Amino acid sequence: MAPEHIGLTDDYFITRVIVGGWQFSPGHGAHEASGTDPVELFSQLVDLGFTTFDCADIYQGVEEFLGRVRRRVAGSGGAGPVRIHTKFVPDLDILPTIDRSYVEGIIDRSLTRLGVGCLDLLQFHWWDFDVPGFEEVGRWLAELRDKGKIRNLGVTNFDRRHLEALVSAGVPIVSNQVQYSVLDRRPATDLADYCRKQGIHLLCYGALSGGFLTDGWAGAPEPSPDTINRSLVKYRLIIGEAGGWEVFQSILTALKKVAHRHGVNSASVALRWVLDQPQVAATITGIDSLGHAMELREAFDLTLDEEDHGRIREALQAATGPSGPVYGLERDREGPHGRIMRYNLNGK
Secondary structure, three states: OOOOEEEEEOOEEEEOEEEEOHHHOOOOOHHHHOOOOHHHHHHHHHHOOOOEEEOOOOOOOHHHHHHHHHHHHHHHOOOOOOEEEEEEOOOHHHHHHOOHHHHHHHHHHHHHHHOOOOEEEEEEOOOOOOOOOHHHHHHHHHHHHHOOOEEEEEEEOOOHHHHHHHHHOOOOOOEEEEEOOOOOOHHHOHHHHHHHHHOOEEEEEOOOHHHOOOHHHOOOOOOOHHHOOHHHHHHHHHHHHHOOHHHHHHHHHHHHHHHHHHOOOHHHHHHHHHHOOOOEEEEEEOOOOHHHHHHHHHHHHOOOOHHHHHHHHHHHOOOOOOOOOOOHHHHOOOOHHHHOOOOOOOOO
């Protein structure tokens, strides 16, 4: 079955599985793991119906890479339209002195890298809410939208309190990109309810927890940090917040039982579970091969019934976290989640 589509607005539609570009930035190994030319791989993903992609100004080389994919697909007359979502992530060090020219300069650079005249969706991130100014920056982005440089405005990693402040400042937000999985259900509290009332969609990364929520980790021993890539280090910390490796294995066992019942893989169940949550428009998932893409397509043929959800809910009762607002743990730069972040990658 072809990937499902959903409208973020009345005239802007995306696939419900967005192909993430983070794994093609340095430190994630996707260049080697793909086993093929990444531009060729992503062009083939478009032919399979995966036509929405996610990147960021701080994912080194990824905007340029997706620009090449877009030109390749356009030149071949392939399926479309291709949607490319990027982010505006101003450096932590620049937040106290950020100005309008800095903002427009970063946006212009993304336009050049992607080879487009207008960004499909620009997602705004702010590292430290203790530094004032994100509302004003949001208004500057809205002005760039009015000038035709941005089609849709979203945010990433905004909790309810700060998203509400941005909306109250008059910034037109259509989406909030957040981490959401059976292991991390922080968006399910007040954020999802606020987004429902405002018509804001959730775009969810981490639905497969960097690959941990797949059959290959069922029954596997707990990995040491020096044997896994940066993405898995990040999600291994989430497993710890959820209760540890034993709790994780019990949740993965429940997913595997549901998957067996439907004749699919555990990743499809984990993906479908997130897609079924209120206000979730799409998940953002790394795809490193055509085989992986075909496996993920199983999620679109899958319907989880009450028995399936009950089995998963029962397993989740043992989870102890993570708790608090969306991205709250990650904002603590002295804590384990914050220490692995890189805060000044824009170089502008």
